[in-house]
Amino acid sequence: MLEIFRAATKDFQAEITFVPNPKFQNHIWTTVLIGKNGSRKSFILRQILETAFGKTHFIYNKKEKIETQGVGWESPHHPQKIICISGTPLDRFPRSGYTPRTSSKRKTNRNFLYLGQRASNGMVGTAQSERSLITTLIENVEYLHLKKRLFEIAFKHLELSPKIKITLKPSKLVADAFSTVERVPIHNRYIANDSIEDLSKKLINNFKDLLEKEKPNAQIFKSMDKLAKLEHHGIFHLMSIFRDPKEASYLLFENAIIHKHGPNPEGWDTDVWILFLRAGFLDIDYTVFYRRGDSNETDTSSQPYEPSDILGEHLSSGQWSWLAGFVGLCAEIADDSLILIDEPENSLHPIWQQNYVPTLQAITSEFPGTQTIIATHSPLIASGINPENGNVLALKSILDRETNRTWLTATPVESTFGWAASDVYQEAFGVASDRAPSFTATADRALSLIRKNEPLSAVDASLITDDLTTKLESLPLHDPLRNVLKSIITQLQELTKARS
Known part of the structure; x- marks a missing residue:
């Protein structure tokens, strides 16, 4: 667990004590960083992330040489899993994680996950949160049943059932190939079929290359064997299923298990469909969520969705931020995790801000050695930290005009656990009055x-x-x-x- 963090550049120096006593090393610890805009909270989170990767000398933003030290992370005590959660598209976290949709040319890190609003191509929106959430569930499908109680915690405050309908469609590459076949005259269709076969081989080979950078479990190899036994990896069967669908093809996440519903050729189990999705044959069409109490029976309806259901595109940015962050965290968290969270309060209703830390700690409490660092401007989040398992630090940047060097100080704030928001504003955030x-x-x-x-x-x-x-x-x-x-x-x- 990170006890003390030090960072220095040519004109900047910081030393922050996160864990005041080494006896908390194997406990659960949460630190909240507060400070005015420009106090470099997000910058510190990024440098902590780089240090967690094992770097101590590196160049940031292609120009700034930085030296860092993480006391408490001396080998072999580095975090086993690093999860970055962001409520703002302007965070400083890297976007590329380890998902198969990441370009094979990029470096991947199986122990790193980004859960935020911005995709690696720079696009921002709820679609990125949707993709991030579903991909994280798919990537951890074999372990989800072990965390059923955690998913119930994550969905509870949204008054949603822990259940998601994930409708499928051919990926753009596959859909374009199918369209080409439809346009080609029948007597020349064999040429187009050859191109589809080549596409199938390309997708499988790319997926195999990505697997080499991970440590795939036996279930993935078993699914790959099933797919290899299908003629041309089943791509022509997919074309017939999606050419004139009589019923929707979808995956259903329910009771912390994912099942396939809809057309299902003989021998195709849920694992094969998940592999199609992971390898890029299929993509997510849309998602459907269920209000709590409306999902007692398993959904086997052929209708796209019912009036009482909620399409994923109709969820607010705050709902998606909560879901993508907490559900993704539930799927990925392990012992000795490092969780870095930047401005989680964005788009969240005040009641949800009040419930943020309790929900977070209810999830992390089952994973010894987990450390969370949150940068926030919300007094409702800061006042949720119990001094028995966390602290609040006020960051302040001080410029020495003689040397033109900035010193970052981190002052422990008196415990604000249980305080009224107005008192936290005044005592912790330095706001004289919370009135207009x-x-x-x-x-x-x-x-x-x-x-x-x-x-x-x-x-x-x-x-x-x-x-x-x-x-x-x-x-x-x-x-x-x-x-x-x-x-x-x-x-x-x-x-x-x-x-x-």
Whole structure:
């Protein structure tokens, strides 16, 4: 577990103590980083990630030479799994993980996973979250049943059942090949068929190349053997299934198990269909989610979806952020994981922000040695950290103008566990008031006049008291500021009388 992190460049230096006591090494620990924009929270997360990969000297952004040290990560204590979760498309995490859809020319790392809004090609949107979520489930299909309880935790706060319908379609390459065959005259169709056979071989060979960079389990080899026994890897059977589909072909994630539904030629089990998806023969068409309590029976309907169901494209960005982050985490987490999270509060309702840390810790609590580091601006997230298994650190960048060198300090914040959000804003985030500045501007001006004890004209006093009275009446009856404003109005009236 990372106890102390140090980073230095030509004009920057930081030292952060994450775990105050080495006795927590095999426990579950969560650190929340807070600080103003520009305090380099995201930058620190990225440098921690690089150090977790085993790097101590590297060039960042093709220009900045960086030296780092992770105390507590001395061999053999490096994280066994690194998971980066992002609520913002502007995070600094690398996008490429280990999924088969990653180009075979890219470096892959089986122990790294990015769960965020931006794809490796730079595209941003909920479609990326959808693809990330489904791919993560598919990649871990053989282990999902071991984490059934965790999936229930992840779906609960969205009032959704832990069940997803994943409809399938030919991938773009395969669909284009099928279209070509349809356009070719029958007497020349053998030429087009040859091209489809070549495509099938190419997809399989590319997938085999990717497997060489992983440590595939026996189930994958078993599925590959099944696919090898199919004529031309079954690609012509796929063409007949999707040419004029009588019913939808889909995978159903339910009870932490994935099953295939729809047309299924003899000998094709769920593993074969998953392999088609992983190898690039198939792609995700759309997803369907189920409201909690609406999915007691297994869905075998031939209809695309029912009115009570929720299409994945109709989920909000906040719902997708929650699902892609937490469901992906459930599928991937292992003992001794490092979880780096950047601005998870984006698009999340305040109630979900309140539930973020409890949900996170309910998932991580079963995996000893797991460490989570969160960069956030949300007091609702910061106040969820129990000091028994985490801490809050305030980052501050200080520029030494003589040396033009920036020093990053990390000051432990007094435990805000259970505090009201307004108190966390003031004590931890340094926000003097959580009310709108325009709302308190008149009261601030009135207090300044009262402190100076200068008499007021009747016109000035009337303008100020009228404004304060209007704002007072807009406040809830239980708001203590009502009494404060009443007191200010009374004192202003006394100043006016003194002038007269």
